[in-house]
Amino acid sequence: MGGVTNKLIEVGNLASKNDATYLDILKTVEESHFTTIRALIDVKEQSALIAQIKGLFNEIEDLLKGITYIKELSNRTMDLLVSFGERLSTTIVTYTLQSRGINAEFVDARDIIKTNNNFGFAEVDFDKTNPLIVSKLSSNKIVY
Secondary structure, three states: OOOHHHHHHHHHHHHHOOOOOHHHHHHHHHHHHHHHHHHHOOHHHHHHHHHHHHHHHHHHHHHHHHHHHHOOOOHHHHHHHHHHHHHHHHHHHHHHHHHOOOOEEOOOHHHHOOEOOOOOOOOEOHHHHHHHHHHHHOOOOEEO
């Protein structure tokens, strides 16, 4: 799944210039994720994961459509856009582990890692983050 962050940055920049080619690039990234799912997950168990991943790509498309409307890509919006790369991959990894009988749980990093508002260059607020991580890791599941 390498290069997804770079592709998300690219589509964000294209969308901010109202360059519709971002849609073709995004479809390529989406198909790459579906190909990975088909390679990792038994065909009878793919539909739920494909639906989840499609939902995330719908969110990306909505975000990019907004970027085309305002013709602007702020650091905050870019941070949100690139966050989808990790959210997509961790969703697939978690589901794959679960499908193989491993007691894994998806954790959205946005729920446990807290930062300042310096978008594009945010720093972790460890006083807020550490207790959240400890609390989450105290469960009996493997967390990704």
